[in-house]
Amino acid sequence: MRLTIIGGGITGLSAAYYASRTNSYSQITLLEADSRWGGKIATERIPFDGGYFIVEGGPDTFLATKPWGVALCKELGLSERLHGTNPHKKNTYVLHKGRLLPLPDGLAMMIPSDVPSILRSRLLSWTGKARMGLDFILPAKNVNGDESLGTFISRRLGREAYENLIEPLMSGIYAGDGDQLSLASTFPYLRDLELKYGSLARGALKMRQQSNGKMPGSRSAFLTPTTGLAEIVEALVESLKSKVNLRLNARVISVTRDLERGTWNLQLDTDSLITDSLILATPAHVSGRILASFDPELASALQSIPYASTATVSLAYRLSDLPRDLDGYGYVIPRREGRKALACTWTSTKFPHRAPEGYALIRVFIGRAGQPLTPCPSPTGRWVGVRENRDESDLLAIAKEELRLTLGITAEPLLSRVFLWENAMPQYNLGHPELLKRIDAALEKYPSLALAGNGYRGIGIPDCIRSGELAVKKITESRGVENSLAPTPTAL
Ligand SMILES: Cc1cc2nc3c(=O)[nH]c(=O)nc-3n(C[C@H](O)[C@H](O)[C@H](O)COP(=O)(O)OP(=O)(O)OC[C@H]3O[C@@H](n4cnc5c(N)ncnc54)[C@H](O)[C@@H]3O)c2cc1C
Numbered sequence: 084m085r086l087t088i089i090g091g092g093i094t095g096l097s098a099a100y101y102a103s104r105t106n107s108y109s110q111i112t113l114l115e116a117d118s119r120w121g122g123k124i125a126t127e128r129i130p131f132d133g134g135y136f137i138v139e140g141g142p143d144t145f146l147a148t149k150p151w152g153v154a155l156c157k158e159l160g161l162s163e164r165l166h167g168t169n170p171h172k173k174n175t176y177v178l179h180k181g182r183l184l185p186l187p188d189g190l191a192m193m194i195p196s197d198v199p200s201i202l203r204s205r206l207l208s209w210t211g212k213a214r215m216g217l218d219f220i221l222p223a224k225n226v227n228g229d230e231s232l233g234t235f236i237s238r239r240l241g242r243e244a245y246e247n248l249i250e251p252l253m254s255g256i257y258a259g260d261g262d263q264l265s266l267a268s269t270f271p272y273l274r275d276l277e278l279k280y281g282s283l284a285r286g287a288l289k290m291r292q293q294s295n296g297k298m299p300g301s302r303s304a305f306l307t308p309t310t311g312l313a314e315i316v317e318a319l320v321e322s323l324k325s326k327v328n329l330r331l332n333a334r335v336i337s338v339t340r341d342l343e344r345g346t347w348n349l350q351l352d353t354d355s356l357i358t359d360s361l362i363l364a365t366p367a368h369v370s371g372r373i374l375a376s377f378d379p380e381l382a383s384a385l386q387s388i389p390y391a392s393t394a395t396v397s398l399a400y401r402l403s404d405l406p407r408d409l410d411g412y413g414y415v416i417p418r419r420e421g422r423k424a425l426a427c428t429w430t431s432t433k434f435p436h437r438a439p440e441g442y443a444l445i446r447v448f449i450g451r452a453g454q455p456l457t458p459c460p461s462p463t464g465r466w467v468g469v470r471e472n473r474d475e476s477d478l479l480a481i482a483k484e485e486l487r488l489t490l491g492i493t494a495e496p497l498l499s500r501v502f503l504w505e506n507a508m509p510q511y512n513l514g515h516p517e518l519l520k521r522i523d524a525a526l527e528k529y530p531s532l533a534l535a536g537n538g539y540r541g542i543g544i545p546d547c548i549r550s551g552e553l554a555v556k557k558i559t560e561s562r563g564v565e566n567s568l569a570p571t572p573t574a575l
Contacts, residue, residue, distance in 0.1 A: 087114065091120045093547045098364055102555045103322075111328065125141050125313070125502060134438070137436070141502065144307040145312070147304055168412065174186075187204040188200040194249075211247070221282075257542065258450065260510075264510065335350070337375070338361065361533070361558075363536075371386035392507060394449045396501050401494070407490060410432065414489070423481045424481065427486070
């Protein structure tokens with residue numbers, strides 16, 4: 084039994100890992116179009132002044148409360164290398180009318196639950212605060228079906244709280260537009276809190292008390308390996324080397340089905356390949372393209388999932404060149420501020436080991452849904468997920484301008500790295516649950532085909548790992564082969 088997996092990001096690598104553990108396949112092949120493994124996980128370790136800058140071009144940490152990331156790291160022997168965020172300087176700021184104001188304390192599940200701290204906050208007017216208080220008395224609304232995140236938060240906490248507080252936090256995760264994002268597909272637990280407790284703040288407070296302020300089984304809610312997330316990719320590749328046929332520079336163009344033999348025919352840009360089972364661990368729009376000639380209906384559903392393009396710009400400075408102390412994890416920028424940047428992470432405060440002593444590393448996140456990156460074409464004119472050092476680029480200029488305006492930084496950075504990610508962030512917009520139903524229904528016809536990745540049921544690294552594992556489970560069970568996978572973890 085041959086299994087082929089397309090896409091060597093964290094999803095495809097995880098799928099290959101879990102497939103190799105089943106001992107069910109005579110041959111496992113992992114095909115990656117790029118010349119390196121990891122997809123959006125792109126760590127650069129830059130030697131500097133006797134130490135290193137650890138620059139993350141894509142994700143920089145993963146959530147510990149979703150267990151699949153921690154579990155995989157444990158299996159790969161990385162547990163001891165996982166660091167939490169700096170517990171000593173935990174401030175997070177919100178840009179408000181051009182100034183940084185602290186986020187109120189007591190955020191639980193992204194919902195403010197500490198009333199005195201809200202009352203003290205300058206992020207909201209007194210009218211906005213009073214409107215937030217209505218959350219305690221407004222009855223749960225009888226909503227027929229889904230609603231947008233923006234509508235939901237606005238009707239519970241008021242529009243001001245949504246725009247000044249919640250939107251920037253949430254759009255930092257999806258680079259999305261909250262007025263388009265589906266509540267059911269992004270933060271379904273918020274609706275559960277409303278239904279169960281009749282109030283978001285009361286529900287969030289309850290959940291916080293139950294967990295006693297701590298995330299179960301971990302030191303911090305966010306974790307990352309010592310020298311960057313690439314450690315996970317490297318450990319996966321190392322463990323797969325002897326068991327899986329690993330092929331870089333192998334772009335799949337199309338897939339067709341041989342009905343007589345019950346096999347899948349893959350057309351690559353250089354050769355072709357036949358396999359019994361197939362997992363597509365590529366972004367949904369790519370999977371749609373690959374499947375277009377074989378099942379246009381499935382392909383069209385996949386291509387209906389929109390993706391936003393984003394970029395990160397990392398800049399290094401001498402601490403002595405900074406006009407202010409970077410006393411926290413950074414700041415988020417509400418859409419209404421009209422800035423080109425979405426957020427700014429003070430990386431070397433959040434994870435102190437990511438910069439040599441005496442230096443600061445800052446990362447500016449640019450681009451979000453409805454606020455495209457253009458006009459900032461890369462030299463090749465394509466928004467491919469390329470990594471390149473473009474000191475003269477528009478993106479670098481945007482990042483430097485953001486740091487000048489908000490932090491007063493005028494010094495030239497000692498080094499900078501620009502990462503462009505075209506169509507990288509899936510947008511689980513209104514209608515996403517229906518799209519998933521269409522996709523699932525179409526897949527029922529093909530027991531030996533599975534889809535995995537960030538386009539469907541979770542964008543974070545732990546979700547991607549889990550989706551890779553579930554794809555293997557589906558394929559393995561459907562072929563009636565013995566499945567020795569660990570039991571599927573339940574969602575939190
Ligand atoms: C800037 C940024 C910051 C983020 N921050 C975080 C964070 O802090 N924490 C977090 O948990 N998540 C974060 N995310 C989300 C997370 O990084 C992604 O959802 C996740 O890495 C996606 O993994 P994947 O394997 O599904 O897809 P990808 O990483 O996109 O991998 C897909 C792979 O398929 C390959 N491929 C494409 N087409 C073909 C083809 N035709 N043939 C063969 N191979 C092909 C690609 O080259 C790629 O390697 C962030 C994402 C971005 C872009």
